[in-house]
Amino acid sequence: xxxxxxxxxxxxxxxxxxxxxxxxxxxxxxxxxxxxxxxxxxxxxxxxxxxxxxxxxxxxxxxxxxxxxxxxxxxxxxxxxxxxxxxxxxxxxxxxxxxxxxxxxxxxxxxxxxxxxxxxxxxxxxxxxxxxxxxxxxxxxxxxxxxxxxxxxxxxxxxxxxxxxxxxxxxxxxxxxxxxxxxxxxxxxxxxxxxxxxxxxxxxxxxxxxxxxxxxxxxxxxxxxxxxxxxxxxxxxxxxxxxxxxxxxxxxxxxxxxxxxxxxxxxxxxxxxxxxxxxxxxxxxxxxxxxxxxxxxxxxxxxxxxxxxxxxxxxxxxxxxxxxxxxxxxxxxxxxxxxxxxxxxxxxxxxxxxxxxxxxxxxxxxxxxxxxxxxxxxxxxxxxxxxxxxxxxxxxxxxxxxxxxxxxxxxxxxxxxxxxxxxxxxxxxxxxxxxxxxxxxxxxxxxxxxxxxxxxxxxxxxxxxxxx
Numbered sequence: 001x002x003x004x005x006x007x008x009x010x011x012x013x014x015x016x017x018x019x020x021x022x023x024x025x026x027x028x029x030x031x032x033x034x035x036x037x038x039x040x041x042x043x044x045x046x047x048x049x050x051x052x053x054x055x056x057x058x059x060x061x062x063x064x065x066x067x068x069x070x071x072x073x074x075x076x077x078x079x080x081x082x083x084x085x086x087x088x089x090x091x092x093x094x095x096x097x098x099x100x101x102x103x104x105x106x107x108x109x110x111x112x113x114x115x116x117x118x119x120x121x122x123x124x125x126x127x128x129x130x131x132x133x134x135x136x137x138x139x140x141x142x143x144x145x146x147x148x149x150x151x152x153x154x155x156x157x158x159x160x161x162x163x164x165x166x167x168x169x170x171x172x173x174x175x176x177x178x179x180x181x182x183x184x185x186x187x188x189x190x191x192x193x194x195x196x197x198x199x200x201x202x203x204x205x206x207x208x209x210x211x212x213x214x215x216x217x218x219x220x221x222x223x224x225x226x227x228x229x230x231x232x233x234x235x236x237x238x239x240x241x242x243x244x245x246x247x248x249x250x251x252x253x254x255x256x257x258x259x260x261x262x263x264x265x266x267x268x269x270x271x272x273x274x275x276x277x278x279x280x281x282x283x284x285x286x287x288x289x290x291x292x293x294x295x296x297x298x299x300x301x302x303x304x305x306x307x308x309x310x311x312x313x314x315x316x317x318x319x320x321x322x323x324x325x326x327x328x329x330x331x332x333x334x335x336x337x338x339x340x341x342x343x344x345x346x347x348x349x350x351x352x353x354x355x356x357x358x359x360x361x362x363x364x365x366x367x368x369x370x371x372x373x374x375x376x377x378x379x380x381x382x383x384x385x386x387x388x389x390x391x392x393x394x395x396x397x398x399x400x401x402x403x404x405x406x407x408x409x410x411x412x413x414x415x416x417x418x419x420x421x422x423x424x425x426x427x428x429x430x431x432x433x434x435x436x437x438x439x440x441x442x443x444x445x446x447x448x449x450x451x452x453x454x455x456x457x458x459x460x461x462x463x464x465x466x467x468x
Contacts (some may be wrong), residue, residue: 011266014274017206021213035215042208043277045201050279051158053194055165056187057282057305062169063184064298078303078405082311085401086350089313090320091343093238097321098339102234103328158309159354166306195283202271202280209274231325232389238321239393243269246400253407254293264292265403269396278308278395285399289406296410303409307402312350314394314401319346 025035172180247265251258268284275281285304290297308314323342327334334342 011270013206014209014270017210018213018274021210024210025214031214035211038211039215042201042211046198046275046277046280049194049197049201050277050282051161052190053198053282054158054279054305055161056191056194057286057301058162058165059169059172059187060184060191061298061300061302061305062166062173063180065173065296065302074409078409079311081408082307082313082401082405083347083351085404086311086313086316087343087347089242089397089401090316090346090350091340092241093235093317094320094324094334094339094342094346096238096241097234097324097328098334100230100234100237101328101333102230102321103325104230104331104333162306162309198280198283202275205271205274212276231321234325235318235321235390236393238317239397242317242397242400246404249404250293250407261293264288268399272396272399273392276391278398281395281399285403289403295406299410300406303406304399304402307405308395308398310354311401311405312354312398314397315350315353316343316346317397318390318394319349 025031172183247258247261250261250265254261265288268281268288271284272278272281282304286297286300289295289304290300320342323346324334324339327338
């Protein structure tokens with residue numbers, strides 16, 4: 001079973017499934033509703049277990065950190081480092097997009113094609129001669145600091161839920177262990193059940209990746225993806241650079257080879273890239289960072305659950321690359337001062353959009369118009385068609401930023417079975433047995449053989465007596 005899972009989750013198999021799905025979506029664009037319905041079914045299945053698992057990971061992270069006597073003061077320092085890391089990622093993405101001149105290679109015909117596709121992407125205006133009843137108002141988002149934990153859990157706002165769980169978990173952590181033992185036992189069973197559910201859904205990840213790629217290409221069309229190749233190439237290049245820097249930092253922190261760190265992170269990185277829901281890779285990240293790389297389990301559970309929600313490094317990087325791309329499309333390449341402004345606004349927008357559902361490129365449109373003086377037209381709806389292609393990479397950057405904060409915040413050492421062969425830590429184990437222990441072991445072995453022999457004779461005699 002593990003061999004089959006490794007084969008299905010191999011990056012080559014998943015990349016082949018994505019290419020197959022993209023090819024099917026371009027050949028059969030009429031199947032967009034079917035592909036979209038299948039993608040919605042997957043998202044519903046994974047979200048059933050994602051939010052409860054996220055909540056319980058934060059709860060048990062608090063309990064384990066309190067039991068281990070971790071210092072809470074450094075969590076505030078790590079939060080400030082996370083904001084700084086988010087701004088640095090945005091600045092790096094803006095610089096890379098500016099050096100690559102993303103969006104600057106479109107000629108007049110390609111720009112006209114991009115504008116036509118954007119016009120078709122907009123929703124048509126509805127005109128009626130009869131008065132219509134006012135539609136029911138959409139439910140308002142709950143406040144970031146909730147006054148009713150059950151209400152925000154029903155609404156599904158992850159930041160509000162996590163803040164409530166942090167308050168609840170901190171209150172439980174200061175109690176005596178015997179007072180919360182039964183509650184922890186019940187929640188532990190639910191925690192393991194949600195983890196198993198997510199792993200079961202992730203077993204069919206190649207099929208899921210194929211369906212999601214087909215849904216994206218059938219909705220967007222191959223022409224729009226071809227026109228936005230510059231943006232996608234720059235975006236994935238910046239993500240690859242972030243991955244390389246994180247692997248190098250973890251290898252330096254653990255005093256290990258980069259290949260060992262990359263091997264330990266292969267499974268969560270693969271799941272995160274090809275699954276559009278970030279929480280789908282959370283169990284794999286917790287296992288990789290705590291079991292394979294040796295970081296504290298409580299710190300990993302807490303930081304890996306909270307950081308991608310509140311410190312949105314992937315969103316800041318995405319907004320920065322998008323801003324430079326749009327500026328180059330309009331023939332206004334940003335200078336050094338504008339790149340700094342873009343990185344600051346990208347980080348600010350990522351922080352401001354915490355807890356607001358459905359804000360990706362549409363939210364950045366207003367900030368982009370106000371900061372760079374670009375006309376706000378219908379180009380951004382085209383980028384919304386490619387939202388699913390960038391979702392996994394955004395989640396991956398946010399999780400890798402959490403891994404950096406975990407590495408900076410706690411000590412770790414690679415487990416003994418993860419050390420490369422031939423190193424000093426991989427010395428053979430020498431077992432020394434004294435004469436008394438040898439005679440005692442031989443006697444116990446002889447007694448066990450005699451008992452087995454006697455039991456066999458007794459079973460045979462009993463069988464003969466029953467038959468006679």
